[in-house]
Amino acid sequence: MYRFLFSSKWLGYLLLAAIFATACVFLGRWQMDRRAETLAEINRVVSNYSAAPIPFAEARDEFAQLDPEKEWTQVELKGRYDVTGQRIVRNRPLNGQPGYEVVVPFKLDSGETVVIDRGWLPIGNNNPGSPDSVPEPPSGEVTAIVRLKPGEPQLQRGAPDGQLASIDLPAYSDELGYPLLTGAYGQLASETPAAADMPFPFPMPSTEEGTHLSYSLQWFAFGVLMFVGFGYAARQQARNAAIDAEDALEAEEAGLEPMHSTAAAPRRRTPAPRRSGKPTAEEEEDAILDAQGY
Template sequence: MYRFLFSSKWLGYLLLAAVFATACVFLGRWQMDRRAETLAEINRVVSNYSATPIPFAQARDQFIQLDPAKEWTQVELKGSYDAAGQRIVRNRPLNGQPGYEVVVPFRLANGETVVIDRGWLPIGNRNPGSPDSVPAPPTGDVTAVVRLKHGEPELQRGAPEGQLASIDLPTYSAQLGYPVLTGAYGQLASETPAPADAPVSFPKPSTDEGTHLSYSLQWFAFGVLMFVGFGYAARQQARNAAIDAEDQDESELDGTVHSAVPAARRRPAPPRKRKKATAEEEEDALLDAQGY
């Protein structure tokens, strides 16, 4: 009944279903991996974002090489800003609005320097390609609370004087001409004394895991439905074949009956049995034979 499944046509259909299902499984697992990354980021935010700041002495190793689990950890820094080394970072959207970020070297009391991202600025209306104004950092001794962030990769594009294409710490250090701890930078949470004018503070990262789980389940369901559809199509093909075979048997039976009836009708009738001749008829036949 299902021998047609071994035909090249149906084997091709089965292969197509298997390829499609494999692609669905791959996409589903990819969504699950993205969900796992998102959940890990959410856990870091929940654990570290609002935790009590730790002193630089405890966090120094993180500024050399940041442990991913320590991202968003609050660190208290004491020192002064190097306003001459201030840069703005291009193409930094915030809440759907284009703009810039302001990074400034921060020299610690022990002589080491870290980079602080002080906040966001909108694009300028007076000077294309730069903000209208960049608030200066506080002068003198400053106590800053920052959240640890990974440095960014170098982008293969240039930037105008006084700007950076990304927060690529080694490139920034080379521009400054003095060493900077390049394992991480700090995203500003607060600074004391507070300046009269400052960039826009960064919002708290979202803790919404998004739609990765629902998308992954949908992809897995699509893979299963492909085989369900293949099975349904095979069942319909088998049913149609059975119906066609039944119709053919009935046609052959009807043809046999119809062909048999005319043959019976055409059969010659059997010869009638002759009656026995009388004496007079025999005498007349004898005379006829003698020529009388």
């Protein structure tokens, strides 16, 4: 009944279904991997973002080489800002609005220097390509609470004087001409004394999981539905073949050609039966004409 499945056409259909299902499984697993990464980031935010700050002495190794699990950890720093080394970082959108971030070297009382990202500024209206103004950090001794963030890769593009293409800490150190701790920088949470004018603070990272799980389940369902559709099509083909075979058998038993036959047998005309009794007027007339040779 299902021997047609071994035909080249149906084997081709099965191969296409298998390829499509494999692609769906791959995409579903990709979405699951992205979900796992998102959940790991959410866990770091929940665990570290609002935890009590630790002193720099405990976090120094993280500024040299950041453990991904320590991202967003709050650290207390004491020292002074180096205003001459202040830079703005280009192409930093926030909530869909283009702008900049302000980074400043922070010289610690221990003699080492880290980088603090003090916040965000919108694109200026008066000076194209830069903010209208950049608030200066407080002078003198400052206590800053920052959250650890990994340095960024170098981008293959330049930046005007006083600006950076990315928070590439080794390149920033080379530009400043003195060493920085280049494993991580600090995203400012608060500082004492507070400056009169501040860049916009950074919002808390989202802890929403997103749609990765639903997309993953959808891809897996598409893969299953492909085989369901193949099975349905095969069943319909088998049913149609069974109906054709039954019609052909019934026609053979009735002595008729099958319904699907294209060659119709000629029908033999059966002569009308002759009525008994007196011949009709037409028959008598035909007899007279025959006798006269017509």
